[in-house]
Structure formats: structure tokens, C-alpha cells
Amino acid sequence: MGAHLVPFFVSLDRVTPQRVTDYKRGRLKQVLRATLVKELCTLRRFMRWCLAEQYIGEIFDIDSPAKTIVGTESERGKHKRTAVPLTNADGAAIVKHLPETSRARRGKIRIVVKDFFVVAWETGLRPKSVGRLEVPRHYRKGSATLTITDDIDKVRYGRELPLTDAAREALDRWAPEVGIIFGRHDRRVPFDKAAQAAADAGELERWKADAASAYDFRHGRTTELVETPGVSLAGVAYLVGHKQVTTTNKYTHASKAAAEAALAAARSGGIWGARDAVSRSTLSKTPCEGGDLNPYGSNPASTSRQRKASR
Numbered sequence: 379m380g381a382h383l384v385p386f387f388v389s390l391d392r393v394t395p396q397r398v399t400d401y402k403r404g405r406l407k408q409v410l411r412a413t414l415v416k417e418l419c420t421l422r423r424f425m426r427w428c429l430a431e432q433y434i435g436e437i438f439d440i441d442s443p444a445k446t447i448v449g450t451e452s453e454r455g456k457h458k459r460t461a462v463p464l465t466n467a468d469g470a471a472i473v474k475h476l477p478e479t480s481r482a483r484r485g486k487i488r489i490v491v492k493d494f495f496v497v498a499w500e501t502g503l504r505p506k507s508v509g510r511l512e513v514p515r516h517y518r519k520g521s522a523t524l525t526i527t528d529d530i531d532k533v534r535y536g537r538e539l540p541l542t543d544a545a546r547e548a549l550d551r552w553a554p555e556v557g558i559i560f561g562r563h564d565r566r567v568p569f570d571k572a573a574q575a576a577a578d579a580g581e582l583e584r585w586k587a588d589a590a591s592a593y594d595f596r597h598g599r600t601t602e603l604v605e606t607p608g609v610s611l612a613g614v615a616y617l618v619g620h621k622q623v624t625t626t627n628k629y630t631h632a633s634k635a636a637a638e639a640a641l642a643a644a645r646s647g648g649i650w651g652a653r654d655a656v657s658r659s660t661l662s663k664t665p666c667e668g669g670d671l672n673p674y675g676s677n678p679a680s681t682s683r684q685r686k687a688s689r
Contacts (some may be wrong), residue, residue, distance in 0.1 A: 384457040385420055390428065395420075395438055402443060415442050462590045464598030471581035472590070475572035482563055493548035495595060500545035502599040502618040505592045508533055509562035513553045520550065526619070535619045551615045565592060576585075595600040601629045606634055 386401055387393050398421070405414050418440055425437045443449075443604055464472075476492040498508050501524065510530040511517060517524055528534040541549070553559050569592055577587035596618065603614045604626060615626040630636075 382417060390434060393425065396671075398440055406443065406449045408445065408450060410451055411443055411445075411447050412449075414449060425656050440643050462586050462594045463592050463601060464586065464590060464618040468576075468582055468586060468590075470597055471568070471576040471579075471596060472572050473499070474581070475575040475579075477568055480565070480568045487563075487564065490560050491553055491565055491568045494560045494565065495569070496548040497545050497594070498592065498595045500542045500548075501539060502596050502603070502609050504532055504596055504619075505565075506562065507619075509560050511549075513556055513559060517549055517553060517559065519553050520546075521545065524549075531619055533619060533621060534574055535621055537616065537619070539617060558645075597629070600626065604629045605639075607639060612643045618625075 382405070385402075387397060387406075396465070398641065402414060413534075425440070428434045429437050473492060473495055476495060478490070478492050479488045480491045480514070481487070482489050492509060498505055501508070503526070505582050507526065507530050511524070513519070513523070517525065518531070520551070523542055523547075524539040526535070526537050526539060528536040549559060569590075573587040573590050574583060576582035577584045600614065600618045603609055603617065604611065611623055611626055615621075615623045618626065620626045
């Protein structure tokens with residue numbers, strides 16, 4: 379945020395109500411209101427700090443723009459790129475072509491590659507969190523759980539995570555007696571090569587291979603878990619580290635596969651279930667054969683006529 383504030387104000391004596399108004403007007407021609415609100419929040423905190431340190435004698439109110447003001451979207455578009463929707467098969471195809479280890483760009487250090495991404499996929503953790511895992515602080519060999527501490531999680535969501543067999547085996551292979559398991563190294567080159575190799579083998583769509591990144595493993599795993607029938611959304615949120623279930627719900631995407639799964643579930647217990655199987659067999663009979671005109675077979679079809687006949 380300071381990258382825009384400092385060049386505009388230059389010094390404390392230039393932080394005046396009029397200059398702040400000019401800043402807001404100028405920035406709204408470049409960014410959306412939400413971005414400006416964050417920048418003004420930073421400016422307010424800075425001014426309070428200056429007052430506490432006695433660099434200034436007083437501060438003035440810095441109002442946010444009205445909610446009706448929208449601002450201007452950046453010409454560069456969204457800062458965050460669109461995630462590549464990797465499926466379980468896509469993730470397996472990339473991992474298949476990854477090397478066990480790779481040489482770091484600088485020095486002769488060998489870094490773990492394949493098992494790093496195995497753990498990333500199985501746990502759905504952010505790549506930075508996987509790289510910071512330590513023994514015994516976060517994991518012990520043979521343990522069925524992984525301890526995520528606040529300091530290695532982006533939103534500081536400490537929790538105990540259950541591990542799949544694949545994740546535990548990958549961790550056990552590289553876990554030292556004490557210390558970092560994988561380390562925070564740059565694994566983009568081997569990842570990109572593996573994705574291209576998977577595309578060359580026909581195991582991964584080319585556009586996915588060109589655009590995928592390590593973070594897409596987290597997105598793909600979360601999406602797979604969310605779209606699995608019968609899986610609790612709250613459970614997925616806990617696994618991947620979302621404090622709000624609404625954040626996890628954003629990983630539900632409209633797709634043909636999801637539609638087919640929904641229809642398959644509906645057919646097994648919907649209107650064409652066991653009850654209607656009986657009614658269809660009943661409908662196949664004609665009245666002269668003793669069939670009932672009521673499709674659900676609950677009451678005779680001509681009840682009123684039968685009463686009149688009995689009279």
C-alpha cells in the first residue's frame with residue numbers, strides 16, 4: 379500500500395486534508411473503491427503511529443469514499459490469475475512425471491520434488507506451508523496426523539490434520555530426526571516440465587499444462603473434496619484451512635461431471651425409485667385384468683362407483 383502513498387505525499391507535512399482528498403480523487407480514476415479503502419486504512423494506522431511517537435501533534439479524520447462510488451478497474455485486470463481446474467487424474471499425471479529430487483538453482487543442494495507435491499495434493503495445504511513443515515514440531519515419523527501451527531498458515535489457523543496413507547508415506551521417506559522436511563525451494567521448473575511431459579503423453583490437456591502451477595494442486599484438491607457426494611463442507615473447510623465455510627463453497631463449480639453425478643444420485647432415490655417401479659408395473663395392467671387405475675396403488679380408482687353399486 380505504501381508504494382502509492384509515499385510518492386504522493388513525500389513527507390509528513392504534506393499529509394493534509396486537502397492532499398488526502400486529492401489522493402482519493404486521483405486513485406479512484408485508477409483503482410476500485412475497495413483498493414482505495416485498504417490504502418486509506420494503512421494511512422490512518424501510519425498517522426496514529428506518528429502521533430504516538432510524537433512526530434506530529436494531532437491527526438484529522440480520513441473518511442472512506444461513499445459506498446455508492448465504484449472506482450475504476452485496473453487496465454491490467456485482476457491481480458490474481460484464474461486457477462486451473464485440475465482433477466484427481468490431472469494431479470496424478472503431473473506427479474507421475476515429476477523427478478524424485480532436483481538440483482537447486484544455486485549450489486549443489488538436492489531438493490525433494492515428487493513427494494513434496496504428493497503431500498501438497500493429499501493435504502490440500504498451501505505450498506508455502508508444506509515447505510515449512512518440521513520434525514518434530516509438525517510431524518513425527520509414522521504419525522497419523524499433521525500439526526499445523528499458526529506461524530506456517532496464511533490465516534494463522536492452527537489445527538490437527540488427519541493424513542492419508544500416501545501423504546504419511548511421502549513424509550516418512552524424507553522426515554529427518556530433527557529439522558525441515560522439504561524446505562521452501564523453487565520447484566517451478568520441474569513442475570512445468572512434468573506438466574508438459576504429461577501433456578505430450580496425452581494424460582493432461584495442453585492448456586492446463588501451459589497454465590498450471592503448484593498452487594493449483596490446492597485448488598484442485600479442494601474442488602475434488604467439495605464436489606464429492608456426501609462429504610461435509612465444514613470438514614473440507616477444516617482440512618484446507620478455511621475459517622469460513624463460505625470460502626470453501628466457492629470451490630464448487632458448475633460442470634458436466636457434477637451434473638452427471640447429481641442425476642445419478644437422483645435416479646437412485648427420486649421419482650423413478652422403488653415406489654414408482656411398483657406403480658409402473660401396476661399401470662401396465664388393463665382394468666379387465668384387474669389392474670388399478672390409481673398409479674400409486676393406495677386406493678381403488680373407482681371408489682365412488684363401487685359405493686353406488688353396493689347400495
